[in-house]
Amino acid sequence: MRLPGRIAAAIEVLEAMAQTHRPASEALRDWGQTHRFAGSGDRAAIGNLVYDALRKKASHAYAMGGDSPRDLVLSVAVRDWGENAEALSTGFADDRHGPEPLTSDELTRLTAPSPLADVPDYVRADVSEWIAPSLTRAFGGRMVEEGQAMTGRPPLDLRVNTLKSDRDKILRALKRVNPQRAPIAPHGLRIPAGPREARTPNVQADEAYLKGRFEVQDAGSQIVAILGGVQPGEQVLDLCAGAGGKTLAMAAAMENKGQIFAYDADRSRLAPIYDRLKRNGARNVQVRAPEEGALDDLIGKMDAVIVDAPCTGTGTWRRRPDTKWKLTPDQLALRTGEQDAVLDQAAKFVRPGGRLVYITCSVLPEENDDRVSAFLQKYPAYSCRPSQQVWGDVFPDSQAKPIFTQHGVLLTPASTDTDGFFSAVLAHA
Numbered sequence: 001m002r003l004p005g006r007i008a009a010a011i012e013v014l015e016a017m018a019q020t021h022r023p024a025s026e027a028l029r030d031w032g033q034t035h036r037f038a039g040s041g042d043r044a045a046i047g048n049l050v051y052d053a054l055r056k057k058a059s060h061a062y063a064m065g066g067d068s069p070r071d072l073v074l075s076v077a078v079r080d081w082g083e084n085a086e087a088l089s090t091g092f093a094d095d096r097h098g099p100e101p102l103t104s105d106e107l108t109r110l111t112a113p114s115p116l117a118d119v120p121d122y123v124r125a126d127v128s129e130w131i132a133p134s135l136t137r138a139f140g141g142r143m144v145e146e147g148q149a150m151t152g153r154p155p156l157d158l159r160v161n162t163l164k165s166d167r168d169k170i171l172r173a174l175k176r177v178n179p180q181r182a183p184i185a186p187h188g189l190r191i192p193a194g195p196r197e198a199r200t201p202n203v204q205a206d207e208a209y210l211k212g213r214f215e216v217q218d219a220g221s222q223i224v225a226i227l228g229g230v231q232p233g234e235q236v237l238d239l240c241a242g243a244g245g246k247t248l249a250m251a252a253a254m255e256n257k258g259q260i261f262a263y264d265a266d267r268s269r270l271a272p273i274y275d276r277l278k279r280n281g282a283r284n285v286q287v288r289a290p291e292e293g294a295l296d297d298l299i300g301k302m303d304a305v306i307v308d309a310p311c312t313g314t315g316t317w318r319r320r321p322d323t324k325w326k327l328t329p330d331q332l333a334l335r336t337g338e339q340d341a342v343l344d345q346a347a348k349f350v351r352p353g354g355r356l357v358y359i360t361c362s363v364l365p366e367e368n369d370d371r372v373s374a375f376l377q378k379y380p381a382y383s384c385r386p387s388q389q390v391w392g393d394v395f396p397d398s399q400a401k402p403i404f405t406q407h408g409v410l411l412t413p414a415s416t417d418t419d420g421f422f423s424a425v426l427a428h429a
Contacts, residue, residue, distance in 0.1 A: 001042040004091050004098025007073055010049035011099060014069030024050055024322045045197035052076045054321035055151040058126045062119060064109050078110045081196050085110040126151045130329060137365045149414035153193035154318040156200050157219045160187040162252045163281045165213040173208040177201040183417050184398050185222040212279035217245050220411045220418030225249035226394055227409060227423045228357040232257035234303040237349050239263055244273035246308055251282035263288040263295060302349045304357060309339045311360040311367050315420020318413060332366060339371045347379055356426040363412060368422040372407040385425040
């Protein structure tokens, strides 16, 4: 497929998303299944156009005077991919698989300088208007900068499984894709995102992955797993383990010594953990399925309880940009209620002298500091460890600095070159 056909396909995918309200990943998969003539390079290019359009939907729509799929994809092709608008229109006319040639209004908008004056901050930050006050609470005068950092393409981050290998060995094993050492995360590797139609390498087909020597995990997720401070020999409850990404990172940090109890209230989310544990050689993890009384024997006995709480996922907008535009105030309120409930549940498992580690992949203060404040008011036996001290103890030589909030450490694409994560360590007296 040539570029006009790829642009037409991206418009088609976005139109299908608008009609069916399905996630971008599912819409792209469905398109690929019904257009089997498209090669892997075509599918990668179409996916990049779709995701790039969603990452900067507000600013592209502002520049084009509309937010139709055609408006968004045309703006991406010219403003982000560097295509010439006149040449693009000519190419459309010469390709029967391409879109209709540009209208005079489209040509004018695409060749005009990017509008700067009087553009609202929420447009410049590429977020919904209603959420801008929350982001301003989080970032103050850096809200636009932080929002723009969340519109970039994310890298592919890997975590070396130190139970089976080390970073130098995996660097050599993956030399075909030129990985780099990830920032901050001591066992992380990074494959930067490419421009335009660049494909992300399928490292999960590599022998080293199949043998459990590394996992795919964002560097931010690796960092917050370390900030929990788990040590060999400890008794740890991972209360919202999900598919086990942080569980595996903690098992490696504990050198297979001690015990991690991996639990999740959603059985389907927990299902992948069994194969991952086996592949990684993590022998100090006991999975507790969501049955009545499954955790009763752990009450008041845990050195650490890890709460990777359900959240809006605002910190992962680079990877899942469609969720940015679907989020509503009601959904945020629902999540904060769930977070309070899971913190209430977690508190009963921490032994005196132990700690509760609260984690989200959100950058919103409603889900982060506000939830910790509410917890501390309700449970006076707990106190929050100073976030700068927590960070300094774990990463004393790091040049990158996160955002230190009232109660925790906030990672963001702009501050730490990772996805957005929040972590607070709450000590039980």
